[in-house]
Amino acid sequence: MVENSIHETPGGSRPDKPAAAFTPLLTTRDWNEEWKELQKARRAADDASHWDKRAATFGSKDAPNPYVERFLELAAIRPGESVLDMGCGTGALSVPLGAAGHPVVAADFSRGMLGVLEGELAERGIASVTPKLMSWEDDWAAHGVLPGSVDVAVASRSIATADLKDSL
Template sequence: MLKAIDFAQLYRDHLARSGRRFKTPEDWDVKAEKIRTTVLESAYRTAFVSKVECSAGDTVLDVGCGPGTIALALAPQVKRVYALDYSQGMLDAMLKNAAQLQLHNVQPILASWEEDWEDVPVCDIAIVSRASIVADMDDALTKLNLHARKKVYMTQLVGGRFGSREIETLLGREDRSFPDHMYIINMLYQRHIYPNVDYIESTNRLAGSSSLSEFIEKVRNSFIDLSVEDIAKLSQWYLSDPEYAQQGGEPLRWAFLSWTPRQ
């Protein structure tokens, strides 16, 4: 029964309901220099890299590399990293970071998920870090499996939200979540691929509030319009457990999926 379900179409339907507006390369070009160095040190980066098994002779394809968050952390450990992104600005930022770190084994590739990848090299390892909310996941998985000889590593949002599920539910907001990792697990299962699943946790956007008013302002930035009733609900939620509320509630979770490609 499970193998008869069209998870690829269900993924596309869910993505359509989310109202996802994909950023253009120009959108990311504008952001590139601002975030160039801020993403190079984080608990997420450390956790991701610690889960990747690689050796000095390996080649790595980093899809959606951005300014080199993962690519440049892996570069000293491997033979070569091919850093792929559809934003030239991000690739320029990545190369600037690589130069400052004196890393000479990183090669940029300007390409998107939607292109045919005919000129993208097949590598030992393919990684996708926080760049897997794509229009066609079925096609993305095919590309990754064809371009990795040994292993694929991917992170995908758990629950499909960058914001707080608890607060969204509390305020009765419409579910606009993105497709999460369970679609990918099932799509891989239908290909007779059985991924290992781990999780990386980090604080969500509401974390770090030192007062009720600051917390409400953070929520306002996420949900825009707050009614008097909304503020009353938020106040009650915050005051019922201030320590938990100051953490932003439940953490943001990324599913860390790893699998051996099956051609």
């Protein structure tokens, strides 16, 4: 028998009580409830300060990047389409999209990640990417990201929210 060793952590901390075992069932009708259960099993919620500290170890200079190339191929973003890259990090997607001439809103809740992105954009002379300090839970309209303001929205390995349905 395997015991579940996942415990809730700071923020909703109950180190004395293991979290209930959870098996995702992607065929259920309410996948947002499954998402919420999966978030309870995480060791800690994402926060900006964690990613600010990690920003120095991330970069978008490791091209060619097979993941990024395949992601962009599958996304099939047409020439001239504008893009929201939510949770952009250091710009793995935003930088090549901007280099290809796409207007990009690159949003992240980590000032550190955006700092690395801004340095890369300046170094490469890319002016079509607009970095925004913004989280999934923020009022996007207050940040100028309105319904219909971009043609395509992407989020790659960046969904740092407890309630996916509400955020989307």
